[in-house]
Amino acid sequence: MATTYRTCPVSGLQFEDQAEKLMRWNAVAGVLALLAGGITALLVILTRWPAIKLLPADQFYLILTAHGVDMLILWIIFFEMAVLYFASSTLLRCRLAAPKVAWAAFWLMVVGSIMTNVAIFQGESSVMFTSYVPMQAAPHFYLGIILFAVGALIGCGIFFGTLVIAKREKTYSGSIPLVTFGALTAAIIATFTILAGAGILLPTLLWSVGIIKEIDAQLYRMVWWGLGHSSQQINVSAHVAIWYLIAAVVFGAKPLSEKVSRFAFLLYILFLQLASAHHLLSDPGMSAEWKVLNTSYFMYFAVMASMIHGFTVPGAVEAAQRRKGYTNGLFEWLRKAPWGNPVFSGMFISLVSFGFLGGISGVVLGTEQINMLMHNTFYVPGHFHTTVVTGTTLAFMAVTYLLVPVLFKREMILPKLCQIQPYLFGISMSVLGLVMMGAGTLGVSRRHWDMAFSGAPFQYEWPGAAYLMMGLTGIFGVIAVIGGGLWILLVVGSLLFGKKLDGGKVSDKPTPLPANTQAASAVAHGHDHVPVPGTVVLALLLFVCFVLYYFVNWKYLSEVWLLS
Amino acid sequence: MSAILPPSERLWWKQPIDKVEWAWIAIAFVWGMVMFAMMIYWHIYGKQNLSNEAYKTTPEMFAAKAEKFIAENTIRTEKGLNGEDIPVAKVPAGGAGYLIARLWAWYPILELEKGQTYKIHLSSLDYNHGFSLQPVNINIQVIPGYEHVVKMTPTKEGTYAIVCNEYCGIGHHSMLGRIYVK
Numbered sequence: 216m217a218t219t220y221r222t223c224p225v226s227g228l229q230f231e232d233q234a235e236k237l238m239r240w241n242a243v244a245g246v247l248a249l250l251a252g253g254i255t256a257l258l259v260i261l262t263r264w265p266a267i268k269l270l271p272a273d274q275f276y277l278i279l280t281a282h283g284v285d286m287l288i289l290w291i292i293f294f295e296m297a298v299l300y301f302a303s304s305t306l307l308r309c310r311l312a313a314p315k316v317a318w319a320a321f322w323l324m325v326v327g328s329i330m331t332n333v334a335i336f337q338g339e340s341s342v343m344f345t346s347y348v349p350m351q352a353a354p355h356f357y358l359g360i361i362l363f364a365v366g367a368l369i370g371c372g373i374f375f376g377t378l379v380i381a382k383r384e385k386t387y388s389g390s391i392p393l394v395t396f397g398a399l400t401a402a403i404i405a406t407f408t409i410l411a412g413a414g415i416l417l418p419t420l421l422w423s424v425g426i427i428k429e430i431d432a433q434l435y436r437m438v439w440w441g442l443g444h445s446s447q448q449i450n451v452s453a454h455v456a457i458w459y460l461i462a463a464v465v466f467g468a469k470p471l472s473e474k475v476s477r478f479a480f481l482l483y484i485l486f487l488q489l490a491s492a493h494h495l496l497s498d499p500g501m502s503a504e505w506k507v508l509n510t511s512y513f514m515y516f517a518v519m520a521s522m523i524h525g526f527t528v529p530g531a532v533e534a535a536q537r538r539k540g541y542t543n544g545l546f547e548w549l550r551k552a553p554w555g556n557p558v559f560s561g562m563f564i565s566l567v568s569f570g571f572l573g574g575i576s577g578v579v580l581g582t583e584q585i586n587m588l589m590h591n592t593f594y595v596p597g598h599f600h601t602t603v604v605t606g607t608t609l610a611f612m613a614v615t616y617l618l619v620p621v622l623f624k625r626e627m628i629l630p631k632l633c634q635i636q637p638y639l640f641g642i643s644m645s646v647l648g649l650v651m652m653g654a655g656t657l658g659v660s661r662r663h664w665d666m667a668f669s670g671a672p673f674q675y676e677w678p679g680a681a682y683l684m685m686g687l688t689g690i691f692g693v694i695a696v697i698g699g700g701l702w703i704l705l706v707v708g709s710l711l712f713g714k715k716l717d718g719g720k721v722s723d724k725p726t727p728l729p730a731n732t733q734a735a736s737a738v739a740h741g742h743d744h745v746p747v748p749g750t751v752v753l754a755l756l757l758f759v760c761f762v763l764y765y766f767v768n769w770k771y772l773s774e775v776w777l778l779s
Numbered sequence: 780m781s782a783i784l785p786p787s788e789r790l791w792w793k794q795p796i797d798k799v800e801w802a803w804i805a806i807a808f809v810w811g812m813v814m815f816a817m818m819i820y821w822h823i824y825g826k827q828n829l830s831n832e833a834y835k836t837t838p839e840m841f842a843a844k845a846e847k848f849i850a851e852n853t854i855r856t857e858k859g860l861n862g863e864d865i866p867v868a869k870v871p872a873g874g875a876g877y878l879i880a881r882l883w884a885w886y887p888i889l890e891l892e893k894g895q896t897y898k899i900h901l902s903s904l905d906y907n908h909g910f911s912l913q914p915v916n917i918n919i920q921v922i923p924g925y926e927h928v929v930k931m932t933p934t935k936e937g938t939y940a941i942v943c944n945e946y947c948g949i950g951h952h953s954m955l956g957r958i959y960v961k
Contacts, residue, residue, distance in 0.1 A: 350906045389789045390789075394782050432907060475796055499920070499927035503828070507815075511818070522806075582817070587919065590944075592916075658916040660911060670953035675913060677913075728784065746799065761810070776934050779826070
């Protein structure tokens, strides 16, 4: 298929025509899903805010199901498809493998998204994102997710194919860039994940139409979480790749060590698959040995990987800044960072919030015995709003400020608002995650309509602090929705009304990556070694918080009833 | 060499790793091992470990065993919202108690004694439910088809609530149970 290549005059990136269109369409579909997820988020928040309690129970559970599906599956994976095409076709300056198939995959995902949403809003599928059997949804709820997943799987195949073509046509020399390597990690995990999803959702679909009689409820949970949790690990790989991308673009930062960063991604591939266990720690059907081995990602090797990235990403930024002369004290490199650039501020808030809040809470929550203190409490959504939202979503938002001019050839409108958006969204969402975890620590349940237990035969009064936490959840939740809504407004506004930018020259042939491009020469520093003391201090601070919080929870555990 | 370009050193895997990076990798590795060992340590020396004892069952089988337990151990009844009787079953010290999770109730009310150890059999007759003991804050998944035998020793007297914290449909929020510890 004939295609053309455009070289962006701003960034020097080269976009193949089909890949570029696919990236745009996938990104736009993602933003639409985010919009649906955001509106439902507001309704969820306003219902769980005890002082408001907006929706009746049936509508609340319907809306909560929609929020989970639209955010955790549709928004994230549509955007990730755009990231995969970018990391393969654009970064390797290669044509996309089988663009027609890629379009078919995209439309399959669109049809699946609509089908599942229709099923949810028809009201017969308020089964939550997790759809635990034997609670049953309408058949098209499952079918929609299956179609979407098949589309995403094909998208991963296109990505792999594009890597092969790039290698064969020698569009680059040496090894693939680190960001592409991170995307490759995400795509490999996605393949495992989607196959696990197919393994459970296909039988569930058959069960919902009456062909299969029964599905074991424990088995469902185990295999489903092979989809449910592992798919969040796609996000981790993708947003870590984006952190490296942003560090490279904004600072010209190079990885401290290619070997270390790639090894950390490899650990993700090897061990993140085990995370299904995180959801089964308080289940009857698995042995303690199985739980301990799996929940720790086989002795915490994937946690080690995240701790490595948490060091090497800010380390790369610090090294790049110090090379530019910001060498005073421990933190001049950070103080003099471009805090007014939403690409950087979004990325840095994402990094800090993911590490300090999402990362630490995730490991503590995933400790076999400590899990009993938090399983199914509000702590769980508190944790994942500081991983998937302040981690992944905020990183995706940050990179969008970069992509709108480059990919959509539009200038961002209202630059002042663009500057504050990452702070508004990132900080309010981080606080939201914290107060949710606070409420969960006090025992408040997730997915629960009424803290006052109306209609129950007995009474139970939550501590006043739990109501305070839920009130704060309401306030910061609304602020976070405003911050997210502002991003949608800015992006959509820029696509429609932003100043049109020059797309750059278009050619029939790709220009391969020269051994030493202008971009490369700007950042080619040879072997000079720059110490990164500021990053060391930050990393040690993370470590101290981690250790303290970890053992505090063992202390909490030691105070409850004896269990054996 | 930038993260969006192929590594400028073709043999990047031969580049030495800086001391500081090695140190951080070592810290992360050792910390991982400590956390891993901690779970095993707690299984040996800790006093809060979730029981490994579980059996496959069916709603009918479990309901029959629970009804037998209730018939033998009911010491009084309490009135429910619609005036129905809810049995209060006193679990024999050191013995077995049964707790049914179903739409949308925990049944029966259990009475325990402080410092005694009980084997509480948990199962669901329909959907997944969540045993969330408050304000102690112990949370255990309850799954239909599985009978989970959890050994519990209450450490304080009082009236405790069992909140259902696994979504189980429209009446989920009203699924509240009770345990007395004398």
